[in-house]
Amino acid sequence: MKLRNFATALAAGTLAAVAADAQNNVTMWYHGAGNHVEGELINQIVDDFNAMQGDWNVTLESFPQESYNDSVEAAALAGNLPCIIDVDGPVMPRWAWAGYLQPLPIDAAKIADFLPGTKGIWNDTLYSIGLWDAAVALYARQSTLEELGLRTPTLDNPWSREEFQAALDAAKDSDNYEYALDLGMAWKGEWFPYAFGPFIQSFGGDMIDRSNYTTAEGALNGDAALAFGEWWQNLFAGGYAPGNSQDGADRDTGFIEGRYAFAWNGNWAAVATMDGGVDDVMFLPAPDLGNGPTIGAASWQFGVTSTCEHPDGAVAWIEHAIQDEYLAAFSDGIGLIPSTPSAAAMTANYAPGGALEVFFGLSNAQALVRPVTPGYPVVAKIFEKALADIADGADVANTLDAAVDEIDADIEANNGYGN
């Protein structure tokens, strides 16, 4: 009897506590646990927001990136999603489609000058917005270009496919390098579609037909894609680039140590490269392989869940977070490209004349988001395997056909993903 009274009291107490919190508590999950600097930055935004107004109290919980997506998906199944989540750009459509996210009612004027890759738009609706983007460039040394007698490509006038090939040949024939080009094959997973998807797009193909997102037929196995596949295979068969068995350490240090002439790498590696002693590093724009030069876009972004009880508070927090000062703080803290030109001007590296200014231009000029469809996570996996197999010498047409079949079968199994 006594025990039961105690239990009742306990339950009542818990209920009361929940009720009190529910008045203004806005919960939030973030993927950056384990990164000290990132944790401080995001906590600063939350603390500032909680201090400046009295209506909402945002509480933050951080997860390690590796298990973040699993945590969100498990929480969604259990009906325990927090109010604000951050979501990786290409995954956003899947979560929106699955009903995790609700449209984000932010005034378009407020984000008018945000980089295109930072706006999470699916079905003409904004679901998420990012404080930063990332960009990929072709790392080279000025001395390499001079030594090999190569023209310096610019955003307006990038290398053509022939020029790029000539550069690789020159580097290979010089015998000064282990490999001409480091593509980063050691980085498995999302790196493949993010970094190499733009190559197939630059050839005129794609991972999926973006006109309707209901098939990959023609896009991933059409003539342009086959040409891409042959080109891709030759990078490895011709001995230009280290293949799938590349060691992660070689990826990190190969260019810095001068063993690779060129490296296809992201802005996040730029500071380490300069600190590593490559004083004359240049970040060259992607080559134009026939259909215009492209690089990948979209990084982590913030959105509001559909089960959020206080979407007003969540949106207010996101609007607070996308101020230039925070964009600049994130950029200075962890090296990301700030979403707006005005924030870029406030940063050390991306301001006009800054060491990494070129990346802002790359993001602005060449960026193309990965396929905006709920099916993307599966497409990405299939595309990665196809590229790995072709690099290992698989027949190009058969491999791309098989990838198309798998993508199409997945789309059919999901009733077209609502398209």
Added chain:
Amino acid sequence: MASRLTQQNRAGWLMAGPAFLLIAAFLIVPFLMAIGFSFTNQRLVSPNPTEWVGTANYERLFGFAILTLDAERDGDGAVRLKDGAPVYPSLRSYTRNREGFPKYFRKRELFSFASGDDRRTFVLATDVVFLKAVRNTLFFVMIVAPLQAAAALGLALLINRKIRGINFFRTIYFMPVVISMVVVSMLWRFIYDGQNGLLNTLLGLLTFGWFEPVDWLGQTSTALPSIMAMSIWQGVGFHMIIWLSGLQTIPASLYEAAKIEGSSRWQTFRYVTWPGLRNTAILVMIIITMQAFTLYPQIAVMTGGGPLDSTQSIVFQMVERGYGRQDISGGSTISVFLFLFVLSISLLQRWLTREK
């Protein structure tokens, strides 16, 4: 018996209860759910309702078709040749034509063989990667199980002696077992590195530079054997301990009798040690077989199934489908298949080693 077990053994049930509950919650229930999911189209993330699809998932795993093609002929009726071999019509025209050849739609070549003059029979499968995973796993089990068991027995015989410091060697041999397989796999990835890995450097030193570095994990011919060698090394200590426990149950009096009878070392092993290890041998073989079938962390860390599917394994495909491609039903189907497969092999082993 049943009534005594259930009614008069309350304390026993209470003590076993927590373990029973945990096993039920984390092994039995999920497994029953997997059987259920394998007949549906359950996804990891989807707003679409889960639908019952019958045996469609199983048909996709094992779907195959046979296609016999005549070699292409030119205008004069002569067989067209390329590099001395007859040219066959492209499989693409059959496998990508849903209306014309629904039987072959979305299938891929598994293998082919000549079936007459200028004729070739192609065996097409819906899920080539899965079938390759089954083949690789079987190969892995067939090599690893006997070699690991034999190596473990050899080590056990070596250290089953009463000499000073023998525990030191026992610890050394047992060490790889207590290190996580993921860590071991990471380390061996460096050892197998194609350019300046330990193995290549060592072989180069031993042969005075004559040995050309091999990209052990990067080529189809060496990737799976490399993983096998490393797996045998990692697990051998565990089975050594089991063998050792078996060895120590054999009464010393038998060895003394054998010595008095003047039996040689081999005779002693053959007629005293080996019969005494019979039950241990059955246990070791069954455990190794079951463990080898669940080949996963090595693959996930070292090769990811590549190059060209040469190291795909059943469990790796299970995880890849279920989580990577977010197809829970597909992953569940593979897990049900694996269960039935391992179960039947274990039953077969039990039958083969039964008391006659």
